[in-house]
Structures are given as structure tokens and as C-alpha cells.
Amino acid sequence: xxxxxxxxxxxxGVVAGLGVAALPAMTFAxxxxxxSADIYAQIDPAIAMSITGNNDDNSHVSNSYGAAKAxxxxxxxxxxxxxxxxxxxxxxxxxxVTSSSWINLLxxxxxxxxxxxxxxxxxxxxxxxxxxxxxxxxxxSEGALGNMVNQTTGSSAYIEANGxxxxxxxxxxxxxxxxxxxxxxxxxxxxxVDGGQIKDxxxxxxxxxxxxxxxxxxxxxxxxxxxxxxxVTYTATTDH
Amino acid sequence: xxxxxxxxxxxxxxxxxxxxxxxxxxNNASAEEADRHPILLQISPTKQKISITPGSSYVGSFIVxxxxxxRFSYSVxxxxxxxxxxxxxxxxxxxxxxSQMSDWITFDESTRTGTLEPGTMRDVAFxxxxxxxxxxxxxxxxxxxxxxxxxxxxxxIAVIHRVGMILAATVPGDTRETGEIIKNNVSTFYxxxxxxxxxxxxxxxxxxxxxxxxxKIYPLxxxxxxxxxxxxxxxxxxxxxxxxxxxxxxxGAPTLGxxxxxxxxxxxxxxxxxKVGKLVLICPLWLIFIIFALLFAAIFWxxxxxxxxxxxxxxANSSDKKEEA
Numbered sequence: 001x002x003x004x005x006x007x008x009x010x011x012x013g014v015v016a017g018l019g020v021a022a023l024p025a026m027t028f029a030x031x032x033x034x035x036s037a038d039i040y041a042q043i044d045p046a047i048a049m050s051i052t053g054n055n056d057d058n059s060h061v062s063n064s065y066g067a068a069k070a071x072x073x074x075x076x077x078x079x080x081x082x083x084x085x086x087x088x089x090x091x092x093x094x095x096x097v098t099s100s101s102w103i104n105l106l107x108x109x110x111x112x113x114x115x116x117x118x119x120x121x122x123x124x125x126x127x128x129x130x131x132x133x134x135x136x137x138x139x140x141s142e143g144a145l146g147n148m149v150n151q152t153t154g155s156s157a158y159i160e161a162n163g164x165x166x167x168x169x170x171x172x173x174x175x176x177x178x179x180x181x182x183x184x185x186x187x188x189x190x191x192x193v194d195g196g197q198i199k200d201x202x203x204x205x206x207x208x209x210x211x212x213x214x215x216x217x218x219x220x221x222x223x224x225x226x227x228x229x230x231x232v233t234y235t236a237t238t239d240h
Numbered sequence: 241x242x243x244x245x246x247x248x249x250x251x252x253x254x255x256x257x258x259x260x261x262x263x264x265x266x267n268n269a270s271a272e273e274a275d276r277h278p279i280l281l282q283i284s285p286t287k288q289k290i291s292i293t294p295g296s297s298y299v300g301s302f303i304v305x306x307x308x309x310x311r312f313s314y315s316v317x318x319x320x321x322x323x324x325x326x327x328x329x330x331x332x333x334x335x336x337x338x339s340q341m342s343d344w345i346t347f348d349e350s351t352r353t354g355t356l357e358p359g360t361m362r363d364v365a366f367x368x369x370x371x372x373x374x375x376x377x378x379x380x381x382x383x384x385x386x387x388x389x390x391x392x393x394x395x396x397i398a399v400i401h402r403v404g405m406i407l408a409a410t411v412p413g414d415t416r417e418t419g420e421i422i423k424n425n426v427s428t429f430y431x432x433x434x435x436x437x438x439x440x441x442x443x444x445x446x447x448x449x450x451x452x453x454x455x456k457i458y459p460l461x462x463x464x465x466x467x468x469x470x471x472x473x474x475x476x477x478x479x480x481x482x483x484x485x486x487x488x489x490x491x492g493a494p495t496l497g498x499x500x501x502x503x504x505x506x507x508x509x510x511x512x513x514x515k516v517g518k519l520v521l522i523c524p525l526w527l528i529f530i531i532f533a534l535l536f537a538a539i540f541w542x543x544x545x546x547x548x549x550x551x552x553x554x555x556a557n558s559s560d561k562k563e564e565a
Contacts (some may be wrong), residue, residue, distance in 0.1 A: 044284050044285050045284065045285050045286045045287070046282050046283065046284035046285065046286060046303075046305070047282065047283060047284075047286050047403050048280050048281060048282035048307050048403065049280070049281055049402075049403050050277035050278075050279055050280040050281075050308065050401070051279070051390070051399045051401055052277070053397065053399065055391070055392040055394075055395055098277075098278045098279065098310075098390050099390030099391055099398075099399050099401070100390065100391035100392050100395030100396075100397060100398045100399060101396060101397040101399075102392065102394060102395055102396045102397075103396050119396075119397075121397065121399055124277065126280075126282070126307075127286065129286045129287075130474075132286075133329070133330050135332070137332075142333070143332075143333055148396070196329060197327075197329040197330060200327065215396075217396070227394055227396075229395060229396060229397075229398060230396075230397055230398070231397075231398045231399070231400060232397055232398070232399050232400070233386075233399070233402055234399060234400070234401065234402065235330075235332060235384070235402040235403070235404060236402070236403050236404070237286070237321075237330060237382060237403070237404040237405070238287050238406060239328060239330070240286075240287070240475070240476055240477060
């Protein structure tokens with residue numbers, strides 16, 4: 001056997017030996033212990049509600065302004081520069097004004113809520129339960145709507161919750177999901193006033209379920225000036 | 241030179257890509273922000289079923305959560321809870337035989353009212369002080385969380401957000417779990433979808449019972465179910481001395497076909513199970529008109545043909561007789 005061949009065989013032998021020796025180390029290096037753990041997240045049933053009206057300054061100005069204006073509506077106008085006091089009012093916790101609704105009308109006129117004038121409440125319900133009911137109630141008898149009362153101190157003037165909305169007579173009411181566009185005919189109501197269920201919703205909701213409640217209001221020829229106000233409560237509960 | 245141009249182009253493409261990504265990210269963030277409500281009042285759970293004993297107290301809790309983007313103040317209260325008709329319209333004001341519990345409920349003063357920052361929640365504790373003379377059966381109340389925030393001072397319509405948890409408390413003793421499955425309807429013919437199965441269940445006992453509804457729908461010539469909720473049947477609570485109407489709508493029913501539809505209604509353990517299965521035909525009205533029109537046309541043609549043959553036969557006979565004559 002030549003010297004060269006001998007050297008080659010020896011080198012191969014050394015390499016092989018080193019490889020065999022490395023095997024346990026490699027095996028050790030590549031060994032691993034595997035395990036698994038189950039991760040759980042418990043989601044409990046819940047129901048949530050949001051109401052949006054057209055008293056929403058956020059559509060035009062910043063959240064801060066809207067909140068500050070809600071805090072002091074008669075002292076801050078759209079052209080005012082927000083001061084540090086205004087911002088402090090916001091940081092003191094006044095929620096931005098988004099829920100209530102507002103309409104302006106003259107005596108002897110009517111106003112019907114619509115998507116364009118926004119005189120409505122948009123109620124969004126979220127639930128992961130199998131169904132829900134949405135109800136409306138007011139300050140009237142058996143949960144019916146109450147009269148809109150003039151907020152001027154000492155005034156007893158009101159707009160009656162009778163569901164008859166037509167120019168020339170005072171009245172107001174609500175309509176669910178479909179806007180009313182014409183005045184009442186005679187004394188036949190064109191709006192609802194009763195409290196009770198307005199939506200039998202299915203669940204679980206997907207991205208929330210929206211119910212739109214339009215309001216209508218009308219005034220008599222010598223309706224007293226002032227800000228008339230009524231409060232409506234929307235209640236959501238499961239129905240399973 | 242060419243290399244420099246390539247480098248510049250590569251840098252330009254990278255910059256544009258990054259810019260597009262950032263724009264998309266900002267737009268997506270804006271969209272997400274817009275979807276979040278300023279005031280979103282959440283309560284959990286939606287219903288609690290408990291057991292109470294006369295003369296004792298039960299302490300429980302539920303969670304009020306501010307899921308919106310604005311701080312709001314809240315308050316909690318207890319109202320009566322009952323249902324008024326077969327559709328189970330809720331009544332939160334009438335105190336009746338099974339809705340007296342709201343008068344027994346008090347709240348921990350430290351959590352009865354409060355302010356919640358966005359994303360925070362509060363555990364609200366309540367106590368049911370059960371009178372010693374309360375009758376056996378199930379009592380109901382709604383535990384409400386509400387906020388009046390978000391209303392402008394110049395609002396014409398101010399709104400109150402109110403979400404409620406139903407509390408059903410069973411008093412042991414002389415309880416009755418009786419009832420009746422009054423109706424189990426599967427109609428056999430529809431001109432068009434939707435296709436529904438309905439039922440009416442009555443709880444004549446004095447405790448809440450659970451009704452289970454199982455629906456199966458098969459095509460006429462197949463054993464493979466188009467719909468089968470046997471492994472997860474629909475469950476509804478039936479309150480004492482009430483009737484509850486329920487219907488299931490087959491979403492996505494075709495406009496034409498013959499199907500086997502089956503509804504099984506169970507109420508508690510004491511009431512016999514009601515199972516109804518029927519062949520259901522869905523056929524549009526215009527198709528029925530066409531079928532009848534074709535049928536009439538076929539009958540008319542057959543009759544006309546028969547008469548025509550009869551006339552031909554009669555003419556043949558008369559010409560034969562003439563020839564003989």
C-alpha cells in the first residue's frame with residue numbers, strides 16, 4: 001500500500017472516529033422534551049347597549065370640545081378656542097355628548113325625525129347570548145312616554161305625548177325603524193307612545209344589532225317658547 | 241451608473257410600499273376608532289339562576305363594564321320581571337305572584353353607584369333578603385345597570401341606557417314541574433320561503449322549566465341532513481304559569497323542493513315528548529299555475545282526441561251504410 005493511500009485511509013479513519021464520537025453529543029444536542037398545555041379563555045354571556053342621537057358635537061369638532069361644550073353649553077361656542085379650563089373640564093370626567101337628540105321648531109309647525117335631521121336614537125345592542133329584547137319606557141303612566149316639559153323655570157307648558165304629530169297641535173311620539181314623513185290625519189296617531197318591547201332580537205349578534213327610533217313633535221300656534229324636554233329609557237335584557 | 245439607477249429604484253419602491261402600508265394602517269385604525277362607541281354599557285352575566293330559602297339571605301354579584309371610549313357614571317337597581325304574552329314581552333314594572341323579589345334585593349352601597357373609566361369594570365354585590373313566608377316556586381327580578389350620561393343640557397329627547405340581568409330564584413318546598421306541549425306545528429306546503437316550524441308550550445307548574453327544541457331537515461331522497469341541531473338543541477326557559485310561543489325559521493330554504501322536516505319539543509321530565517315529522521312541499525305559485533295549465537291542456541287534448549276519433553268512426557259507419565244502400 002502506498003504512503004499516500006495510507007494517509008488517506010488514516011485521515012478517513014480519524015474523521016469516522018470523530019463522527020462516531022460526536023454522535024452521542026449530537027443526539028444529546030437534538031434531544032428535546034416536548035409537552036403541551038391547554039390554554040382556556042372563558043367568555044361569559046353579556047349584553048351591552050349604546051345609544052347615539054344627534055347631539056353629537058364629535059362629528060364636527062374634537063372629543064375634547066364636545067365634552068367641554070356639554071359641561072358648559074351656554075358659554076362655549078364653536079368659534080371659541082379651547083382653553084386649559086375647557087380641557088380640564090373634559091378631564092374631570094364629563095362624557096362627550098352623543099346620546100341625546102335635539103330638534104328646533106317654530107310654533108304651529110311639525111318636525112319628523114329622519115336620517116337627514118338626525119332627530120332619532122340609534123340603539124346598538126351587543127350580546128353573545130341566544131336572544132334579547134329591547135324595550136322603551138317613559139315617565140308616563142305604565143311606562144308610556146311622558147309629556148315634553150318646558151324646562152324654563154316656572155313654566156308649566158308642555159307638548160303632550162299623544163302620538164298625534166301635526167302642525168297646529170302639540171304632540172309627540174316615536175316610530176321604530178321607519179321614519180314618518182307626513183302629519184297625522186285628524187286625531188289618528190301617526191306615532192307610538194306606549195312603553196314596551198320594540199325589538200325581539202336574535203342572538204348572538206354580529207357586529208351589534210341596530211334599532212332606530214325616530215321621534216316626531218309638533219307645536220300649537222301659541223306654543224310657549226323654551227326648551228322642551230322628555231326622557232326616554234331604553235332597556236335591553238336577554239330573552240332565553 | 242445602471243447599478244445606481246437600480247439602487248435608487250429599489251429605494252423608491254420600498255418607500256412607496258412603506259407609505260402605502262402606513263396609510264392602510266392609519267385608515268384601519270381610524271375605522272376601528274369610529275366603530276367604538278363613546279358610551280357602551282355592558283352587564284354580565286345576562287341571567288343568574290339561584291336557589292334561596294325562606295328567612296335567609298343570598299349574596300351574589302354581577303359585573304358592570306364600560307366597554308366604550310368615554311367615562312360614565314352608573315347606578316344599579318332592581319325591578320320586577322315578568323312576561324306579558326306568548327311572545328314573552330318583558331314587563332319591568334308589575335309586581336305579581338312570581339315577580340315580588342325586587343322588593344327583597346339590596347345593593348352594596350360602595351358599588352351601587354359609581355364612575356367607570358373606559359375599559360374598566362366593577363363587581364356589583366347584591367343581597368336577596370328572603371322573607372320567611374315566601375311560597376315555594378321561582379321568583380324573578382331584573383337587576384339593572386343604567387347611565388344617564390351622554391345627554392346635552394339642550395336635549396329635546398334625553399335617553400337613559402339601561403341593561404339588565406335576569407335573576408331567577410327558586411324557593412324549595414311544594415314545587416310542581418308540570419306542563420303541556422299545546423302545539424307542535426310543521427306545515428306541509430309553502431308557496432315560497434321562509435319555512436318555519438312553530439310550537440306552543442305551557443308551564444302549569446310553579447317553577448321555571450326548560451324546553452328543548454330539536455329540528456331536523458332532510459331532502460326527500462337522502463339521509464344526509466340539511467339541518468340537524470340534535471347535538472346542541474335550542475333551549476328556552478319557560479316561566480311558571482305562562483305559555484311560550486317559539487318558531488324556528490329555516491334560513492336559506494330553496495324556492496322549490498320536497499323535504500322531510502321534523503320538530504321535537506321536550507319540556508322537563510314530566511311532560512311527554514312531542515315529535516312531529518312531515519313531508520313539506522315548497523312550490524312557487526306560478527309553477528302551480530303552469531302545472532295546472534299543462535294538466536288542463538293535456539286533459540283537453542285527450543278529450544278532443546277522443547271525440548275526434550269518435551266522429552271519424554261515426555263518419556266511416558255512415559259512409560259504409562250509404563255504399564251498402
